Amino acid sequence: MLFHLLCIVVGFLCGYLMIHWMPPVTPFHFDYFITELIFNPLRSFLAMICFLIGFLANAAVIRTIMDGIILWLRRKQVRWGEWLISCCGASGSFYWLFQWEAKLTALFFIFAFIYGMISLDFHRSRDYKRNL
Template sequence: MRFKLCCLFIGFICGYLMISWMPEVDPFRFTNFITEFIFNPLKSFLAMTSFFVGFLANAILIRSAVEEIVFYLSGHEVRLGELIVSYGVVANFYFLFQMNVILTGLFLIFSIVYGMMSIDLQRKRKFKNNL
């Protein structure tokens, strides 16, 4: 439970930092965007690092939420508190969408794709007494 709460907090903080450190180019032109990345290497590196760490943290929560719903529907025992914390990722993305729609959309897509790729439904069946 604490691990999921940490992932929830880290996912939001990294998403917020990524949005604040990304260069704003309005209207969007690819050449201006790349130029901003080149001339601000520290902010660019920090934004990419926070993007990577944040989408991994959110992907863990998405994977956990999907796995827990599947196990709940199949009749296995699931902790309700952990399920609620896993669905806290929806609140994370809601608040991030209020800040920047495009960057949060990319953040969400990467998190969902990686979370779905890492689902392992056989793992908990072997160790179902772990609950």
């Protein structure tokens, strides 16, 4: 459970830093966006690193949520506390990130969701009871 809390905090902080360090996209001008990325290479590099780390951390949380749903549908034992913390933490994190910058957060969420769904291991979920 502590791992999932850490993933939620890391995902939120990396998302916030990524939004803060990226050039503004709200009236999106491609020339201005590319110029800012080129002339501020450190900020651009740090924003990309935060994007990568953040979407991987959020993907782990989304994978836990989807694992819990699949196990519940198969009528197997689910760690409800872990699942509830993951659901509440991920929804709260993305809610606040959407309040700051909707377009970048949508991109951040889409990457995390797709990678979280790809990384689901259905064979492991069959052996879930042995891991308890």
